[in-house]
Amino acid sequence: MMTNLFSVFDPSTTIFNLSLNWLSTFIGLLLIPSTYWFLQSRMNLIWNNIILTLHMEFKTLLGPQSSGGSTFLFISLFSLILFNNFLGLFPYIFTSTSHLTLTLSLALPLWLAFMLYGWLNHTQHMFAHLVPQGTPSVLMPFMVCIETISNMIRPGTLAVRLTANMIAGHLLLTLLGNTGNSLSYFLLSFLIVGQIALLILESAVAIIQSYVFAVLSTLYSSEVI
Template sequence: MMTNLFSIFDPSTTIFNFSINWISTFIGLSIIPCSYWFFQSRFNLIWNNIIFLLHSEFKTLLGPQSPNGSTFIFISLFSLILFNNFLGLFPYIFTSTSHLTLTLSLALPMWLTFMIFGWLNHTQHMFAHLVPQGTPAALMPFMVCIETVSNMIRPGTLAVRLTANMIAGHLLLTLLGNTGNSLSIMFISLLIFGQIMLLMLEFAVAIIQSYVFAILSTLYSSEVI
């Protein structure tokens, strides 16, 4: 029995109260069949096409001056978030991307690395980003403050956006599912139909949020390259 509504997002288990549920983050690797790595299949071809599509899009955002292989980190980031978002839609599987512990651990080190690299290697370029082109001289101090604050909150917005979207859908599905015991058969049929529609929406949200996280990370890195 749940002690509160948010206990479904509790990473602890009844086995010595350990946070074993975090193991679900690596379940995506274990369910991939071995034949995927050795033989060509439809799933292999589909995933390769997705990777090539993401590579071309990320390469366009990073620009032609970006180093070779710079898109691999963002494709890997997209894949990791996508797998965990999908796994969280299955019953009794812990959704690791619904916790700031994981999302902030992905966003903060990456943003900090971009900032350190940019300020050490492209200092003038980073200073130029603090004052947009065409800003009046009287507004320059305010624009520097605004741009600095907006730059500092980037990892937080990346992490909170992904966490909030994953929590919202799961909470809505849980709230609707808990009302089924007190409904008549006709309303239960409507509830099941609504749950199926919400589940399809959550599949779309899982794809969109992983793409948004990866594309925003690419945009942030393009400013320092």
């Protein structure tokens, strides 16, 4: 049977006609009870320090006019994407963040909520964002068109950026791994070293892309306040 290059990313694992690939997205719920222990583990202490650092940074990005607790929305978004990115690095586990189904479902409702809130509550502020300060009068109509288009494609760029980065690394690991059967032992050692280096790079990409997604969402929300 002929399959395309991206068939390894298809959600095809089923039992009784139920797709089990997306089940990996909800495995993180098993980690929630450990946060209520009386004595926290070292992992929980490290994670709490990460959350506190992100809270301070997102609070600075949102500005003093943001409502209290709004940073935890973006911290939860960062945690969800980071967990799924790392989970996809394990063998035979479906990477849900490599599909636009998940990434666009995260980006589009956030962007729609920001736009509705901004245009309903801060209409003049939103109109002012369409024309950058210091723009000549002749260029104002063009700047309005450019700013409108750039604003409309924001959820798409958020979703495609995360999806493309996750697919690219996993696809490269898969293609290199499939060549191992035809290599000699000498070349196979170089392939294993290269695969380990790529795996470390993918771990860094998993952290960076989840952080970029959360920071850009925070910046987009700060514009409508």
